[in-house]
Amino acid sequence: MVPIAYEDIVKAPKALLHDHLDGGLRPATIVELAAEVGHELPHSDPDELGRWFVAAADSGSLERYLETFAHTVAVMQTEPALRRVAAECALDLAADGVVYAEVRFAPEQHLSRGLTLEQVVEAVLEGFAEGAELAAGTGRPVRIGTLLTAMRHAARSQEIAELAVRYRDTGVVGFDIAGAEAGFPPTRHLDAFEYLQRENFHFTIHAGEAFGLPSIWQAIQWCGADRLGHGVRIVDDITGDSLGRLAAYVRDKRIPLELCPSSNVQTGAAPSIAEHPIGLLRDLRFRVTVNTDNRLMSGTSMSREMALLVEAFGYGWAELQWFTINAMKSAFIPFDERLAIINEVIKPAYAKLL
Ligand SMILES: O=c1[nH]cnc2c1ncn2[C@@H]1O[C@H](CO)[C@@H](O)[C@H]1O
């Protein structure tokens, strides 16, 4: 088999379901925005700052990993800053060959300089549209769907769920909860999830990353999550190739797992890329997808995550296409639009590579 070149992975179309807007800023942009608002950073040189984020996030604990977001959230408190960060996000994903991405952020974290929730959402949606238009102009079209996140330690999930539904026809395609998992079970936000179900809306839940099976079980069986953010600890319910009841349910129902290899190694959810449960979960044919989580904190990209898996597990184009189609099938945009991207963009491109 001819080894897969990194440039070819970049060129191949990719679909991304789990990427945080505030975890993907360009270091140079953080430096500029921080100077404008007088926010003090650990480094003022972009390269050093980029390295600082990766090192600080490499802590082995989700709680400490999340502390690094103080510096990105601090510079995302005005409409121009939010628009810029969102536009650059679309451009960076497109340049990396991502053709479809769902990008999430928590509107409630962007109110410290007086913006309303609506102003925050509208600025981000405008930025995505602007960036996607510029990307299309360079021959790199990308479709961005926005997910609104509520912070699980806070108490605004119902409000954010209603906000997501209000913007469902203008770019918001789903809802999520994020933040420290241990001590903040999904059922804390049951009202919001029941509301979303009654609205026929879509949501994913960060579960099974820093806490195990009970969190996954609640996310699916109490809250009705369409997908699992990470869900990597589902392996705790698998012995050899024998599946426990919950793992069997997740596989049988084709519940998508938004796996984020590099992020999991940094927070201690997996010991290394080579030992990441993605290998087992793929072999067992769970609905596995590959994601970046936080490109800044992991110093990564969609192509890099794919390349790491190629290196660790010897995957070829067939597996990369499978991950990509799994993601596209699991997206929150309408079925006909998902199918169009699979049949008109993804399959023809991989047919030339396989
Ligand atoms: O992997 C993760 N697990 C849990 N929470 C996360 C993760 N990555 C980011 N955030 C949290 O989500 C917020 C909104 O984007 C971020 O500010 C961060 O606190």
Ligand SMILES: [Zn+2]
């Ligand atoms: Zn995440």
